[in-house]
Amino acid sequence: MSPAALKRAAAARAVGLVEDGMRLGLGTGSTATLFVELLGERVRAGLSVVGVPTSEATRRAAEAAGIPLTTLDDTPDLDLTIDGADEIDPQLRLIKGGGGALLREKIVAAASRRMVVIVDAAKRVETLGRFPLPIEVVPFGLVATTLAVAAAIRSAGCAGPLAVRKGADGTPFLTDGGHLILDAGLSRIPDPEALGRALVAVPGVVEHGLFLGLATGAIVAEAADGQPRIVTLGAA
Numbered sequence: 001m002s003p004a005a006l007k008r009a010a011a012a013r014a015v016g017l018v019e020d021g022m023r024l025g026l027g028t029g030s031t032a033t034l035f036v037e038l039l040g041e042r043v044r045a046g047l048s049v050v051g052v053p054t055s056e057a058t059r060r061a062a063e064a065a066g067i068p069l070t071t072l073d074d075t076p077d078l079d080l081t082i083d084g085a086d087e088i089d090p091q092l093r094l095i096k097g098g099g100g101a102l103l104r105e106k107i108v109a110a111a112s113r114r115m116v117v118i119v120d121a122a123k124r125v126e127t128l129g130r131f132p133l134p135i136e137v138v139p140f141g142l143v144a145t146t147l148a149v150a151a152a153i154r155s156a157g158c159a160g161p162l163a164v165r166k167g168a169d170g171t172p173f174l175t176d177g178g179h180l181i182l183d184a185g186l187s188r189i190p191d192p193e194a195l196g197r198a199l200v201a202v203p204g205v206v207e208h209g210l211f212l213g214l215a216t217g218a219i220v221a222e223a224a225d226g227q228p229r230i231v232t233l234g235a236a
């Protein structure tokens, strides 16, 4: 069973959580985009919702799907955010930002009463860190910030290479906010809370991809006898 089929199954289950009148955070990435497309079908059938996109890519997908959009400034209190993740552990702690949208995703998740994560089972881990941790930094002072980030990583008991993310054309990847991403290949993050605290204390770090205490539930799609089977974690 392909990852895409599992992602679609998780996204389809999440669409069932949406109720008429909800104010929604719309996540970013391939799984969240499937959710946006499926939500669009319900909107076209008469469902009334309004969404806050977490990236310019999701804004375009939501507009194409016919989902009415608003901004977090106009609608700062959201009912539910549905988003993907790069990793999820048993405590619903996440690594996000593989697509570079972590900053807006975290702001939107923090403004939501509930955040339900949609993933295929390959994203489940016992210990976060196999997926490189994205750390969003301002371009000014990149070398100094990178050194300080490396020290912060060591102080939290982690180790591994840091690399400035590149786009397909080989130039530095820029986020929607005009920032750079450092990807930290840590393999294992024994204390995500300690690492998160150390990273946000570094001047020049805008945000990191550890989502701690934000997800209230998860919808995980796994393959069972060639069919997708849904497992829910937390309140989902």
Ligand SMILES: O=C[C@H](O)[C@H](O)[C@H](O)COP(=O)(O)O
Pocket: 027, 028, 029, 030, 031, 032, 083, 084, 085, 086, 095, 096, 097, 098, 099, 100, 101, 102, 105
């Ligand atoms: O910046 C990107 C987001 O955090 C995504 O939600 C995450 O990378 C998962 O994306 P996908 O559903 O494509 O695996």
